[in-house]
Amino acid sequence: MSTKKQKPKSAPKAEKSEAVKPEQAEKKEIPEELLKPDAEVQPEGGVMTESLIMVRNLEKHYGELHALDGVSMNIEKGEVVVVIGPSGSGKSTFLRSLNLLEMPTSGELIFEGVNMLDKHVDINVHRQKMGMVFQHFNLFPHMTIMKNITIAPMKLLKKSRAEAEEKAHSLLKRVGLDDRAESYPSQLSGGQKQRIAIVRALCMEPDVMLFDEPTSALDPEMVGEVLDVMKSLAKEGMTMVVVTHEMGFAKEVADRVVFMADGKILETGSPEEMFSNPKTDKAKQFLASVLS
Amino acid sequence: MTVYAAKPFAEWAEDFKARFINDFITDNRWKFLWNGLGVTLKITAGALVIGVILGFLVAAIRATHDKTGKLRFLNALAKLYLTVIRGTPVVVQLLITYFVILAPLGVNEVLVAICAFGINSGAYVAEIVRAGIMSIDNGQFEAGRSLGFNYPQTMWFIILPQAFKNILPALCNEFIVLLKETSVSGYVALQDLTKGGDIIRGRTFDAFLPLIAVALIYLVIVLILTKLVSILERRLRSSEH
Numbered sequence: 001m002s003t004k005k006q007k008p009k010s011a012p013k014a015e016k017s018e019a020v021k022p023e024q025a026e027k028k029e030i031p032e033e034l035l036k037p038d039a040e041v042q043p044e045g046g047v048m049t050e051s052l053i054m055v056r057n058l059e060k061h062y063g064e065l066h067a068l069d070g071v072s073m074n075i076e077k078g079e080v081v082v083v084i085g086p087s088g089s090g091k092s093t094f095l096r097s098l099n100l101l102e103m104p105t106s107g108e109l110i111f112e113g114v115n116m117l118d119k120h121v122d123i124n125v126h127r128q129k130m131g132m133v134f135q136h137f138n139l140f141p142h143m144t145i146m147k148n149i150t151i152a153p154m155k156l157l158k159k160s161r162a163e164a165e166e167k168a169h170s171l172l173k174r175v176g177l178d179d180r181a182e183s184y185p186s187q188l189s190g191g192q193k194q195r196i197a198i199v200r201a202l203c204m205e206p207d208v209m210l211f212d213e214p215t216s217a218l219d220p221e222m223v224g225e226v227l228d229v230m231k232s233l234a235k236e237g238m239t240m241v242v243v244t245h246e247m248g249f250a251k252e253v254a255d256r257v258v259f260m261a262d263g264k265i266l267e268t269g270s271p272e273e274m275f276s277n278p279k280t281d282k283a284k285q286f287l288a289s290v291l292s
Numbered sequence: 293m294t295v296y297a298a299k300p301f302a303e304w305a306e307d308f309k310a311r312f313i314n315d316f317i318t319d320n321r322w323k324f325l326w327n328g329l330g331v332t333l334k335i336t337a338g339a340l341v342i343g344v345i346l347g348f349l350v351a352a353i354r355a356t357h358d359k360t361g362k363l364r365f366l367n368a369l370a371k372l373y374l375t376v377i378r379g380t381p382v383v384v385q386l387l388i389t390y391f392v393i394l395a396p397l398g399v400n401e402v403l404v405a406i407c408a409f410g411i412n413s414g415a416y417v418a419e420i421v422r423a424g425i426m427s428i429d430n431g432q433f434e435a436g437r438s439l440g441f442n443y444p445q446t447m448w449f450i451i452l453p454q455a456f457k458n459i460l461p462a463l464c465n466e467f468i469v470l471l472k473e474t475s476v477s478g479y480v481a482l483q484d485l486t487k488g489g490d491i492i493r494g495r496t497f498d499a500f501l502p503l504i505a506v507a508l509i510y511l512v513i514v515l516i517l518t519k520l521v522s523i524l525e526r527r528l529r530s531s532e533h
Binding site: 099136151 | 432439442453454
């Protein structure tokens with residue numbers, strides 16, 4: 001919805017986009033500027049507010065490397081989107097640019113109606129609404145589990161200790177780790193750490209959860225316990241964007257599977273479509289190698 | 293000066309006692325050491341505070357620049373500070389601080405020394421702290437930011453506590469160096485521990501006992517410091533891992 005002026009898409013800095021202001025008059029001209037011919041999103045989608053996250057022509061360059069090459073996508077409230085693709089396809093970069101851990105080189109990113117790439121937007125406030133779970137858990141080793149979970153709600157949402165700990169306990173019970181509240185991260189197994197990491201993100205009551213290969217660093221026998229937590233989250237209607245190699249999870253839980261390669265979204269579809277009848281050669285190749 | 297070992301023991305002991313009394317008891321000369329020790333500790337403690345605050349500040353600026361590319365100007369300033377302080381002798385810095393900058397303003401000598409040594413120590417602390425910050429896995433940083441903490445909050449709540457534990461031995465070393473470096477305070481007419489011993493030498497014309505006493509006092513303080521830090525280290529370690 002940003003009122004973009006006549007700026008070519010190749011403009012070097014994303015910050016050029018102006019503050020978000022609904023302007024019906026400019027509705028028609030936006031899509032033509034923003035969308036490349038090959039973008040698969042409907043132009044009208046770009047100006048409607050229903051989508052929780054709207055991504056338009058996201059580009060990311062690391063020097064020579066073109067990590068994201070015009071990625072566009074809408075993520076609806078309550079939707080579970082699973083992003084798959086070969087390594088180096090840009091799927092992690094895409095996920096990390098949704099909460100601006102990676103700063104896109106150009107493009108548009110609109111979250112809850114706010115243009116996240118606007119210089120005047122306080123990204124920290126919006127990140128509170130986007131929980132993130134990392135491949136390597138990234139729990140804080142110098143804090144107990146309870147402190148890990150409650151520090152952000154207490155410092156950022158200004159919750160009282162009692163309030164934050166109550167919430168933490170109820171979430172810990174849900175993942176079956178309430179008895180580990182006073183342990184330190186180093187005393188937990190990988191699967192337990194990842195469940196705690198999910199709880200830590202949930203305690204901020206986010207509107208969307210981003211998972212960056214949450215089971216890739218786990219021993220095989222611990223993958224299930226983490227996926228179970230994620231499945232129950234999905235059932236409750238949490239909006240989730242998941243980068244994963246767990247095709248079983250994708251089949252079972254995803255509303256939509258997105259296949260990325262070479263920094264582009266090559267294919268989007270329901271899990272049935274994607275796994276039984278991939279359209280592109282790259283997707284066929286990839287799925288053949290991971291499903292065999 | 294007499295060579296002690298060349299004499300029979302009784303005579304040697306007698307001689308030693310006489311020297312000891314002459315060096316430390318007569319005219320309450322031990323007070324030179326006692327008061328000097330007070331000055332040394334005052335300077336060290338004051339410089340420590342300034343050094344740590346300055347060091348963490350400079351390190352935060354440098355690390356922020358390294359990580360985000362922001363704070364260009366402050367980073368350049370910090371680099372200049374590090375270059376100048378680490379590139380010149382502390383005695384020269386002390387003399388300049390005293391005679392060029394602060395003496396004309398009539399500032400108290402102890403304060404001058406605290407400033408000079410604090411600013412000097414800050415440069416070394418800064419590089420130690422910066423190394424500590426850079427040693428923390430970037431994932432910790434990303435985890436903090438993804439929860440919604442801003443940069444300073446992430447530093448304060450997540451990075452610095454972990455970095456501090458890693459750099460404690462190096463910091464302790466820096467404090468020991470600082471304590472010993474203050475022994476040049478005599479250059480600006482301060483009667484610190486070293487100067488105190490030297491004054492006694494000037495009065496009694498006996499160099500051995502006063503200077504050995506001074507050395508022993510430094511040694512004891514350093515041993516105490518080392519012990520304290522190892523206790524602190526053990527405590528920090530037992531709180532996790």
